[in-house]
Amino acid sequence: MNKTIGIITREHTSDYKDVPLYGIRRDVVQYLKKYDINIIMIPIMKENENEFEKIKEIIDFCDGIILPGGSKIYDIDYQITQYLYEIDKPTFGICLGMQIMGKLFNGKVRNKIEKQNHCSEEEYVHNITIKKNSLLYTIIGEEKIKVNSRHMMQIPSTKLDCVAYSEDNILEAVEDSNKKFFIGIQWHPESLMNDIYSSRLFDYFINVM
Numbered sequence: 001m002n003k004t005i006g007i008i009t010r011e012h013t014s015d016y017k018d019v020p021l022y023g024i025r026r027d028v029v030q031y032l033k034k035y036d037i038n039i040i041m042i043p044i045m046k047e048n049e050n051e052f053e054k055i056k057e058i059i060d061f062c063d064g065i066i067l068p069g070g071s072k073i074y075d076i077d078y079q080i081t082q083y084l085y086e087i088d089k090p091t092f093g094i095c096l097g098m099q100i101m102g103k104l105f106n107g108k109v110r111n112k113i114e115k116q117n118h119c120s121e122e123e124y125v126h127n128i129t130i131k132k133n134s135l136l137y138t139i140i141g142e143e144k145i146k147v148n149s150r151h152m153m154q155i156p157s158t159k160l161d162c163v164a165y166s167e168d169n170i171l172e173a174v175e176d177s178n179k180k181f182f183i184g185i186q187w188h189p190e191s192l193m194n195d196i197y198s199s200r201l202f203d204y205f206i207n208v209m
Helices: 026-032 052-061 075-087 096-104 135-140 196-208
Strands: 003-008 010-012 021-023 037-042 064-067 091-094 126-130 144-147 161-166 171-175 182-185
Touching: 003 026, 003 052, 026 037, 026 196, 037 052, 052 075, 064 075, 064 096, 064 196, 075 091, 075 096, 091 096, 096 171, 096 182, 126 135, 126 171, 135 161, 135 171, 135 182, 135 196, 182 196
Parallel strands: 003 037, 003 064, 064 091, 091 182
Antiparallel strands: 010 021, 126 144, 126 161, 161 171, 171 182
């Protein structure tokens, strides 16, 4: 039986009378098409924050969950992430997903980054340094790699293990190595289709499910 990945939906801007749309970015789905897996979109909306019990049923059906990038955090995001952590469901946080993970564990979100090299559409933007005693290093296999970067918020600190930083000391990855896979990263590996380190991350995530 194929494994199933659940992806939390995010709010996106609509061109029609400012009505928000909820979905996931196409590059996330395109990247996951490389694998023989099932994909489920898990809908969350601001109006549905009292429907956590229904969302739990979907989460329980999935083998792993991706907390993707986005621009808005709702209270239910923390409920979902806390539940994933408690049941040790493999959880991969990307950009906003990492910020949710970090903030849940006594972190704070800072809404502005002075350095503009963290908000770029370039394929590779800056280097990061990964701590050698981390699960992330075990997966990536390198201490320094170059990543893309398109975010304006950051997590200055968190009680999760802080395992990677950019050259200008922006936190780039968090984890709890006591879990099967509870890793959040600030960059977007799903947009680097031919990147070896992106492949290693997704391969490990899917294999551990």
